[in-house]
Amino acid sequence: MSNSRRKFLGTSLGAGVAGAALAAPAIVKAQSAQTFNWKMTSAYPKGAPFYMDGPGSATDLAKRILEMSGGRLKIQVFGAGELIPAFEGFDAVRAGTVEMNHANSYFWTGKTFAAQYFTAVPFGLNFQGMNGWFYDGGGIDLWNEVYNPFGMVAMPCGNTGVQMTGWFKKKINSVADLKGLKMRIPGLAGKVYAKLGVDVKVLPGGEIFPALERGVIDAAEFVGPFQDRRLGLQKAAKFYYTTGWHEPATTSELLINKAAWMKLPKDLQEVVKNASAACNVIGEAWCQKNNADAMEDLVKNQGVQALPLPDSVVKAMREETTKILNEEAAKDPMTKKVHDSYFAYKKKYDAWAAYSEATYHSKVRG
Numbered sequence: 001m002s003n004s005r006r007k008f009l010g011t012s013l014g015a016g017v018a019g020a021a022l023a024a025p026a027i028v029k030a031q032s033a034q035t036f037n038w039k040m041t042s043a044y045p046k047g048a049p050f051y052m053d054g055p056g057s058a059t060d061l062a063k064r065i066l067e068m069s070g071g072r073l074k075i076q077v078f079g080a081g082e083l084i085p086a087f088e089g090f091d092a093v094r095a096g097t098v099e100m101n102h103a104n105s106y107f108w109t110g111k112t113f114a115a116q117y118f119t120a121v122p123f124g125l126n127f128q129g130m131n132g133w134f135y136d137g138g139g140i141d142l143w144n145e146v147y148n149p150f151g152m153v154a155m156p157c158g159n160t161g162v163q164m165t166g167w168f169k170k171k172i173n174s175v176a177d178l179k180g181l182k183m184r185i186p187g188l189a190g191k192v193y194a195k196l197g198v199d200v201k202v203l204p205g206g207e208i209f210p211a212l213e214r215g216v217i218d219a220a221e222f223v224g225p226f227q228d229r230r231l232g233l234q235k236a237a238k239f240y241y242t243t244g245w246h247e248p249a250t251t252s253e254l255l256i257n258k259a260a261w262m263k264l265p266k267d268l269q270e271v272v273k274n275a276s277a278a279c280n281v282i283g284e285a286w287c288q289k290n291n292a293d294a295m296e297d298l299v300k301n302q303g304v305q306a307l308p309l310p311d312s313v314v315k316a317m318r319e320e321t322t323k324i325l326n327e328e329a330a331k332d333p334m335t336k337k338v339h340d341s342y343f344a345y346k347k348k349y350d351a352w353a354a355y356s357e358a359t360y361h362s363k364v365r366g
Helices: 003-032 058-068 089-095 113-118 127-136 139-150 187-195 205-214 225-231 258-263 266-301 311-331 333-355 357-364
Strands: 036-042 073-078 100-103 152-159 166-168 182-184 199-201 239-242 251-257 305-308
Touching (some): 058 073, 058 266, 089 152, 089 251, 113 333, 127 266, 139 152, 182 205, 187 311, 225 266, 251 258, 333 357
Parallel strands (some): 036 100, 182 199
């Protein structure tokens, strides 16, 4: 090979290596600068505290993701009815009409009963236990396994903590007092009440107060002191039963179209995960403070009687809940897999809680 040819090849090779070295950072920079514009719908109306407004809400989550991503992931938030009806988020995300939906997974039990376990299980795990199962007990992995056939992924993004049993116009002294009672109560709890003779009604939040006030219903469950007082339920009924056997810790769900999710760079996926985890904790803290203030006001200033359900009623509800859960688990292998994981974790958590939280509340706390 001639000297001139060697010189030409050497120069060309050097230029190619240098070009590749210069191009690599440029490619990385271009990828990191890529922006995404997503839409997120909600099952709750615009301005609803906790769900759509305030710390840990859907709008707060979108803001955190925007700031943590340096503006690379922008999420436009729509309240119920603004883009789609309240309970069509599952289908909208599945179809790719929107990339995200903010709601509660138990709204989708008609699609798969296993979804119930990722919001709340009657007589189930509290907030601490639920998070333990999600983050350290395989709960989130199972959640995504359940949704994989639908082309979606999900994660917790908020929690109300323990809810209240609800508002009743008359005292409940026994299971017999439930027979023929007309009550607004959705989901699995509604099935339990129905087994005990309750005439179950499903009404959206905005219709609960007028129905209770006019006697269309005799009792109603919504969320907790702050949210319930906001609806004015204390003006229509004075017996407020505690504590919420049906929803000991109610998880908010961030539902994401899987195809859209897989297009996000890994760092943006981690932003979404961490922002959601933050809202999960921050939203529950907001509920604790606001529920404490509202409960004090309801009892001291508005004539509300806060009462525990009689033991006989709780026992009957527990028995019916166990029957329903076992029946549903027997129908579907995926539900059984989630059911077994949930209750295996609960068994260990309850044993530890008996030494820790239960002892603190019954023996130590002043």
